[in-house]
Amino acid sequence: xxxxxxxxxxxxxxxxxxxxxxxxxxxxxxxxxxxxxxxxxxxxxxxxxxxxxxxxxxxxxxxxxxxxxxxxxxxxxxxxxxxxxxxxxxxxxxxxxxxxxxxxxxxxxxxxx
Amino acid sequence: xxxxxxxxxxxxxxxxxxxxxxxxxxxxxxxxxxxxxxxxxxxxxxxxxxxxxxxxxxxxxxxxxxxxxxxxxxxxxxxxxxxxxxxxxxxxxxxxxxxxxxxxxxxxxxxxxxxxxxxxxxxxxxxxxxxxxxxxxxxxxxxxxxxxxxxxxxxxxxxxxxxxxxxxxxxxxxxxxxxxxxxxxxxxxxxxxxxxxxxxxxxxxxxxxxxxxxxxxxxxxxxxxxxxxxxxxxxxxxxxxxxxxxxxxxxxxxxxxxxxxxxxxxxxxxxxxxxxxxxxxxx
Numbered sequence: 027x028x029x030x031x032x033x034x035x036x037x038x039x040x041x042x043x044x045x046x047x048x049x050x051x052x053x054x055x056x057x058x059x060x061x062x063x064x065x066x067x068x069x070x071x072x073x074x075x076x077x078x079x080x081x082x083x084x085x086x087x088x089x090x091x092x093x094x095x096x097x098x099x100x101x102x103x104x105x106x107x108x109x110x111x112x113x114x115x116x117x118x119x120x121x122x123x124x125x126x127x128x129x130x131x132x133x134x135x136x137x138x139x
Numbered sequence: 140x141x142x143x144x145x146x147x148x149x150x151x152x153x154x155x156x157x158x159x160x161x162x163x164x165x166x167x168x169x170x171x172x173x174x175x176x177x178x179x180x181x182x183x184x185x186x187x188x189x190x191x192x193x194x195x196x197x198x199x200x201x202x203x204x205x206x207x208x209x210x211x212x213x214x215x216x217x218x219x220x221x222x223x224x225x226x227x228x229x230x231x232x233x234x235x236x237x238x239x240x241x242x243x244x245x246x247x248x249x250x251x252x253x254x255x256x257x258x259x260x261x262x263x264x265x266x267x268x269x270x271x272x273x274x275x276x277x278x279x280x281x282x283x284x285x286x287x288x289x290x291x292x293x294x295x296x297x298x299x300x301x302x303x304x305x306x307x308x309x310x311x312x313x314x315x316x317x318x319x320x321x322x323x324x325x326x327x328x329x330x331x332x333x334x335x336x337x338x339x340x341x342x343x344x345x346x347x348x349x350x351x352x353x354x355x356x357x358x359x360x361x362x363x364x365x366x367x368x369x370x371x372x373x374x375x376x377x378x379x380x381x382x383x384x385x386x387x388x389x390x391x392x393x394x395x396x397x398x399x400x401x402x403x404x405x406x407x408x409x410x411x412x413x414x415x416x417x418x419x420x421x422x
Binding site: 111131 | 203206207208211212213214291292326327328349353356385388
């Protein structure tokens, strides 16, 4: 459900930026979303077309780049790839991996006319 | 729904917040101002009205614009404003999150009854519809503002900012924000609170922290509520707490019953200690 609010925020930020750049139309909105971000990318796509209607982002492609998570294991001290917040350390099997990245929710760039 | 101010489909009740459709309106804030118009019905944001006036003749070449902005940046900016306003007044704000029916309102009613002679408490209630919860809070004598989110599944920092303007919060007091009952969406939205407090009840299952890790990762304190029902259930308290700590090793946990009061003295002490610190920082 909150993907609708996030999509409205995406369209608003994109349209603000396009206006500042003097662009009349947005062709691509490129997002970077971490594997553990609070969002379902499919739901964003589902909402995007409806929210973008009647704005300079209408008809734009929503390009979502996924980013894998990383964590720091408190038991063995290594930086390790992380796919779930509570996953065990793939190196030592310890349960104390702190997420260091993977919850990004960012608009990276626009392609505009 | 307007996600900037929560008006349109969302409405706030309990004070003077306009709830009905309006062609245009102005929002006063302590720290920011904005005006915007809504179409009839107020169901959809129409960015077209503002944007359609933008023309850039001769600029047809496609180009790439780097933005690198957080999608939640607008919410987070409002949250910073709320946090600064609360800090200036020395008020401790707690954001209570849980699934529906975990006993949040019962917990707040009991907590206010216990603390109100020592600590001024104000409440923001978030629900999709009805002002039932705000009425339960007001019956304790504490001021409460109800925000109805309409179709919205969470409170955002802007809605809470408007509610703060309508609450009389005294130095050294506490603000309890009861979020919409939902173990998913409210995790992503900072409201400007000092701490998220997640309430889980023993009727919900030990594995909720594993099934909904985002919320338990975002919280600083977990209250395991309805402990008075444990004799009737096969709920494993130890396993539940272990699951919560697996998701968030920094989480503090208390086993309580909002009905009998069991375990709540530790929660009251937790609140009072933090409220005293918030007041001391502001003076």
